[in-house]
Amino acid sequence: MNQLSSVNQLKKCPTGITGFDRIADGGLPAGRSTLICGSAGSGKSLFGIEFLAHGIQLFHEPGVFVSFEERSEDIIGNVASIGLALQPMVAAGKLKILPIDIDAHTLHEAGEYDLEPLFIRIGAAIQAVAAKRIVLDAVENLFSAFQDQSILRAEFKRLLCWLKEQGITAVITTEKGEQSLTRRGIEEYLADCVVLLDLRVTDQVATRMLRITKYRGSGHGADEYPFLIDDTGIVCMPINQYSLDYPVSNRVFPSGITRLDQMLGGGIYYGSTLLVSGGSGSGKSTIAGQFVDAACGRGEKTLYLALEESPAQIMRNLKSLNIDLQQWLDHGLLAFVANRPSVYGLEMQMAVLMRQVRLFEPALVVIDPITALHIDSSSLAVKRMLQRTIDQLKARGVTMLFTTLTWASEEAGETTSSSISSLMDAWIQLRSMESSGERSRGLYVIKSRGARNSNQIREFLITHGGVSLKDVMLNAAGEVVTGSERYLMQVRQAQAAKDRKTTEEQQRLELESRYKTMQARVSALMAEFEAEKQSLERKWQLEAIQSSETEMLIHQVSERRSAGVSDDE
Amino acid sequence: MMSESEADVPCPVSTAGWKLRLYVVGQSPRSVLAISNLREICESHLAPCYELEVVDLLVDPHLAEGDEIIAVPTLVRRLPTPVRKVVGDLSDTGKVLVGLQLKARE
Numbered sequence: 001m002n003q004l005s006s007v008n009q010l011k012k013c014p015t016g017i018t019g020f021d022r023i024a025d026g027g028l029p030a031g032r033s034t035l036i037c038g039s040a041g042s043g044k045s046l047f048g049i050e051f052l053a054h055g056i057q058l059f060h061e062p063g064v065f066v067s068f069e070e071r072s073e074d075i076i077g078n079v080a081s082i083g084l085a086l087q088p089m090v091a092a093g094k095l096k097i098l099p100i101d102i103d104a105h106t107l108h109e110a111g112e113y114d115l116e117p118l119f120i121r122i123g124a125a126i127q128a129v130a131a132k133r134i135v136l137d138a139v140e141n142l143f144s145a146f147q148d149q150s151i152l153r154a155e156f157k158r159l160l161c162w163l164k165e166q167g168i169t170a171v172i173t174t175e176k177g178e179q180s181l182t183r184r185g186i187e188e189y190l191a192d193c194v195v196l197l198d199l200r201v202t203d204q205v206a207t208r209m210l211r212i213t214k215y216r217g218s219g220h221g222a223d224e225y226p227f228l229i230d231d232t233g234i235v236c237m238p239i240n241q242y243s244l245d246y247p248v249s250n251r252v253f254p255s256g257i258t259r260l261d262q263m264l265g266g267g268i269y270y271g272s273t274l275l276v277s278g279g280s281g282s283g284k285s286t287i288a289g290q291f292v293d294a295a296c297g298r299g300e301k302t303l304y305l306a307l308e309e310s311p312a313q314i315m316r317n318l319k320s321l322n323i324d325l326q327q328w329l330d331h332g333l334l335a336f337v338a339n340r341p342s343v344y345g346l347e348m349q350m351a352v353l354m355r356q357v358r359l360f361e362p363a364l365v366v367i368d369p370i371t372a373l374h375i376d377s378s379s380l381a382v383k384r385m386l387q388r389t390i391d392q393l394k395a396r397g398v399t400m401l402f403t404t405l406t407w408a409s410e411e412a413g414e415t416t417s418s419s420i421s422s423l424m425d426a427w428i429q430l431r432s433m434e435s436s437g438e439r440s441r442g443l444y445v446i447k448s449r450g451a452r453n454s455n456q457i458r459e460f461l462i463t464h465g466g467v468s469l470k471d472v473m474l475n476a477a478g479e480v481v482t483g484s485e486r487y488l489m490q491v492r493q494a495q496a497a498k499d500r501k502t503t504e505e506q507q508r509l510e511l512e513s514r515y516k517t518m519q520a521r522v523s524a525l526m527a528e529f530e531a532e533k534q535s536l537e538r539k540w541q542l543e544a545i546q547s548s549e550t551e552m553l554i555h556q557v558s559e560r561r562s563a564g565v566s567d568d569e
Numbered sequence: 570m571m572s573e574s575e576a577d578v579p580c581p582v583s584t585a586g587w588k589l590r591l592y593v594v595g596q597s598p599r600s601v602l603a604i605s606n607l608r609e610i611c612e613s614h615l616a617p618c619y620e621l622e623v624v625d626l627l628v629d630p631h632l633a634e635g636d637e638i639i640a641v642p643t644l645v646r647r648l649p650t651p652v653r654k655v656v657g658d659l660s661d662t663g664k665v666l667v668g669l670q671l672k673a674r675e
Contacts, residue, residue, distance in 0.1 A: 101637045108668030111603075111657030116594040118639040120630045142639070146656070 010217045013061075013133070013169040016054025017047065019236030023221040024212060029192045032216075033160050033170040038197030043208060043229050044173035045069075046079065047197065048135035050233050051171050052095060053084050061132035062094045064125045069138035071099050082233045096125040104145040112148075115155040119162065126168065134163060136172045160190060192216040198224075210236060228351045235355055247271075253364075253399045256294025257287075259469035260428075260443075263458065265451030268426045270363070271397040272449070273390055275370075275421065277404045278430030283441055283462055284403040285309070287428070288366050289318040289325065290467050291401050296328035300363035304336045305353055307372035311336035314368075322464050335360050349373065350389050357393065364399045371405040390423050425449040433459075438484060443469065459486065587619040588648035592633070594626045594641045599658050603642035606659035614671055644668075 012026030021027045028034045028051070038044045045067075052063035067075060075097055076086045089095035098121060126134065139156070146152050163170050172191065176198075194214040200207050211224045227236040252267035261267035268274050274291075276284045292302045306314055314336075315325045328334035337356050339349075357365065393400055402424070421427055427446040432439040443460045445453040459470040470486070591607055593600035604623060611619055626633050626641065636645050636652075646653040646669055655668035666672035 100639060102639065103637070106652060106654050108653070108655045108664060109657050110655050110662075110664035110668055111606075111660040112599060113640045113642060113657045114594075114599070115639055116641050117592065117626055117633040117643070120594070120626055121633050121639075124630060146640075 012218075014054075014059060015047075015051045016058045017050050017234050017236060018232070019225070019227070020210070020234070023210075023225055023236060024193070024215065025219050025221075028169060028171065029216065029218065030169050031167045032164060032192040033172060033190065034193040034195060035191035036171055036173040036195050036197060037176050038173075039176050039199055042176075042197040042199045043227075043234060044175075044197055045075075045137050046082070046229060046234060047195075048137050048171050048173050049075070049079050049084065049086070052133055052135055053079075053086065053089065055133045056089050056094045062096075062129040063133035063135070064096045064098060064122065064129065064131045065135045065137065066098045066100060066122060066125070067137045068100050068102060068141040071101075075099075079233075082229070082231055084233065093129055096129045096131070098122065098125045100142075102141055102145040104141075107145055109147050113151065115152075115159065118155075119159065122159075126166065132168060134168050134170045136170065138174065139172055140175045157190070193218075226351055228355075230352075230355065232355075235351060247397070249397060254294055254298075255287075256290045256297070257467050257469065259458070260287075260467075263443075263445050263454040263456070263469070264426055264428075264448045265453040267451075268399065268448070269450065270399050271394055272425035273394075273400045273402065273423060275402050275404060275424040275427045276430065277406050277427065279406055279432060282430035282432055283460065283467065284405075284430060285314060285368055286318065286321060286323075286462055286467055287430070288368055288401055288403055289314070289321075289323050291364065292325060292328070292334065292366060293318075293323045293466075295364045295399075296325075296331070296333040299333065301332075301360060302328070302334050302364040302366065303353075303356055303360050303362040304334065305365070305367045306336055306338040307340070307367070308369055311338050320464075321462060321466050323466055335362070353389065354392060357396070357398065362398060364401065365393055366401045367403070369403040369405050371403075387423055421446075426451075426453075430460075431457075433457075440486075586648060587615055587646070588622075589619060590622045590624060590636070590645045590647055592624050592626060592636070592638045592641055592643045592645070596625075600625075600642060602660065603644075603658045606662070606665075607644060610659065610662060610665055614666065646670075 011030040012021075012024075012028070013030035014021045014027035015024075036044045036047050049065065052065055055061040055063050065075065076090075079086060086095060086097070090097060100118070100121070122134070125131070142156075143149065143152055160170065160172075176196070191214070193212065193216065196211045196213055198209040198211070200209060208227050208229065209224045210227050212220045212222070225236055227234055229235075249270035251270045252261070253270050253272070254267055255261050255264075276287050278284050288304075292304065295302050304311070304314070309317075311329075315329070318325055325334055329336075335356065337353060339352075353365075353367075390400065406429075424447075426448040429444055429446050431442050431444075433442045441460050441462070442457045444455075444457040447453065461468050461470065589607070589611070591603060593603060607621070611621060624632050626638070632638075636643075636654075638645075640656045642656070642658055644655040644659060644665070646655075653668060653670060655665055657664075659665050663672070
């Protein structure tokens with residue numbers, strides 16, 4: 001993918017098989033031969049048929065299917081179940097099915113021979129449809145029919161060279177095992193590309209695996225890749241093919257619980273991962289349900305991988321909290337994938353999930369609980385699986401919510417999830433808090449990447465309206481109090497407040513009465529002062545009148561004197 | 570079934586009505602060798618009651634499908650049934666006779 005392209009770079013022939021072309025760096029070597037090797041029932045023939053059918057449908061390259069095993073009717077019938085209609089392709093002259101029936105029992109060898117008739121028959125088929133692709137299916141039957149292997153080997157090599165000269169991309173399938181082509185020393189020079197298919201059963205769970213063991217002149221994924229055969233054919237999981245350079249979103253994915261978003265420092269981002277861990281009955285599924293409800297309420301699709309409870313049970317339980325998921329199911333906004341983790345192998349589980357994600361295109365994926373996957377596997381496998389899932393989903397911008405079960409003893413150390421916690425962008429821990437003889441639910445945020453999260457433990461209640469988070473309440477010792485203790489404390493606080501209020505009232509009244517008394521005294525003093533002032537003023541008035549009268553008298557006397565009038569007159 | 574037919578084998582009298590067909594591709598040395606080998610075997614073991622037909626797949630390629638021919642030379646015993654095939658240039662007469670059930674396996 002990121003390879004430097006050069007002039008000499010091998011031309012690729014895309015198979016159209018989901019995921020495979022990514023692993024094979026574009027497809028099979030064009031104009032060359034590829035060996036598909038696998039045990040019985042590992043999907044070899046299907047690989048070949050899909051290679052041809054997709055070639056016709058997607059890349060307009062006609063093909064020939066040479067079967068050394070099955071009759072053409074069987075071949076057409078076998079793939080009809082996965083929705084591949086070969087008959088119309090045959091009718092349209094795009095596909096030629098050439099069954100070659102080798103009955104080893106009726107065949108005897110007496111001297112030297114060559115496979116010229118096979119060349120003639122294949123050549124005629126190639127010409128009939130102007131084939132660009134060819135599949136030689138179950139060639140081990142050709143080899144087991146003849147005793148002289150040296151002739152066969154030489155002839156087979158000649159056949160492949162002849163196909164190569166015609167620029168036809170060939171896929172040769174063969175059974176793995178004692179009778180295999182690889183054991184006959186043919187593989188070495190035969191194919192430019194060798195793909196191994198395997199059907200492995202571990203703990204009664206079958207997992208299909210695919211691995212490219214050889215690819216001349218091309219880079220390819222070297223790992224073993226799980227694949228599945230479902231109603232669309234082979235679906236391969238190029239699980240490690242995702243790099244970390246996916247786009248990130250700055251948009252916040254609201255949880256539907258406002259206070260939780262606040263605790264997370266605004267909320268989790270779209271395309272991020274949230275782990276909700278807690279003991280049994282701590283409310284993990286309820287929180288998940290709340291997220292689902294919120295997402296669907298915004299018209300965003302949600303895929304719910306239920307590994308422990310049935311969808312009906314999950315919905316019933318949430319319904320009792322007035323969270324109605326049925327409506328979203330009816331609206332096609334919610335889809336469940338429900339199975340016991342033991343039904344599929346881990347890789348398969350992921351493959352099933354990813355297929356659903358591709359088909360449904362959800363904005364939110366819930367895996368409830370991720371712990372259920374521990375059952376059949378080591379934690380490393382789970383971690384790798386999760387890593388791949390997360391990378392793939394992140395690349396798609398899907399927000400993820402995982403629940404995980406922790407045991408009471410592990411809660412303190414947060415150990416259970418430590419192996420997967422590094423994959424999580426945000427982590428909410430639910431814990432039951434025991435005090436005063438009862439348990440109550442507490443919630444705290446262990447981390448929230450890219451946001452300033454609350455460091456408080458909040459009590460959360462599961463009520464008929466869903467989840468609600470309470471304010472933090474501390475007792476005198478600075479411990480968070482919950483449940484009835486919180487209630488008692490609230491009552492006590494209320495009582496204290498009430499007492500305080502009463503005292504204040506009393507003091508206020510007292511103050512008022514004192515004020516009134518004081519005022520009365522002030523007015524009395526004022527009245528006294530007023531009276532005194534008035535009497536003084538009256539006195540001053542009289543005195544003024546008297547003095548003016550005296551003056552007037554003196555004036556009259558002096559006037560008289562100046563007029564020579566004596567008083568005697 | 571095998572033991573039955575093998576019991577019938579050493580009985581050249583029953584060769585009446587034998588139909589053989591030899592498939593070859595072109596006139597290659599191997600084709601020529603096979604034809605001459607076959608004629609010799611027929612003359613010494615089946616004469617006079619047999620029919621021999623030589624098919625050149627270069628001339629009639631479509632005939633390869635009918636008898637499911639993938640290698641040449643291939644000798645097909647069309648009659649008596651069941652059909653038997655002997656592949657190769659027929660230089661090993663013993664093997665040819667075994668293949669045609671004219672002789673029991675050693």
